[in-house]
Amino acid sequence: MTFKTILVAIDGSKGSERATSVAIELAKRDGARLVLAHVDERVLAKGGGDIRADEKEVQAAVRKQAEELSAQGIETRVEMADVIAGGAGHVLANMAERVSADLIVTGTRGHSALGGLLLGSVTQRLLHLSKQPVLVVPSE
DSSP states (O other): OOOSEEEEEOOSSHHHHHHHHHHHHHHHHHTOEEEEEEEEEESSSTTSOBSSTTHHHHHHHHHHHHHHHHHTTOOEEEEEEEEETTOHHHHHHHHHHHTTOSEEEEEOOOOOHHHHHHHTOHHHHHHHHOSSOEEEEOOO
16 A cells, blocks of 8 residues: 555654654655644643643744655645644544545554543544544554
């Protein structure tokens, strides 16, 4: 199976770094376009604070990585969105549809199954919502 457009979910974690590496290798193999997707989860609606203290740094790193990948000849674009905490899975699934992704690549944060249920895993949500295949890359 070859892919034309790969959306990779990036949250700044080690798991998303591993997922991004896998997505880059797939994009190189298939000559696919990459969409680096980041969702800023907020405590409240617009104007509420970011959940991550380093949110601005994560966004800057995503943009820098897109520039570097483009310079390497991989067609890359960035998609970012804001959402109230707990809604990132829905936003990523909608992004994937909007950009016509034929694969979503995401990482895990290494929570146990119970931890994922209690904390609300974006990856678990994506597996249930996505109309595209989802490749889950373990954090370790």
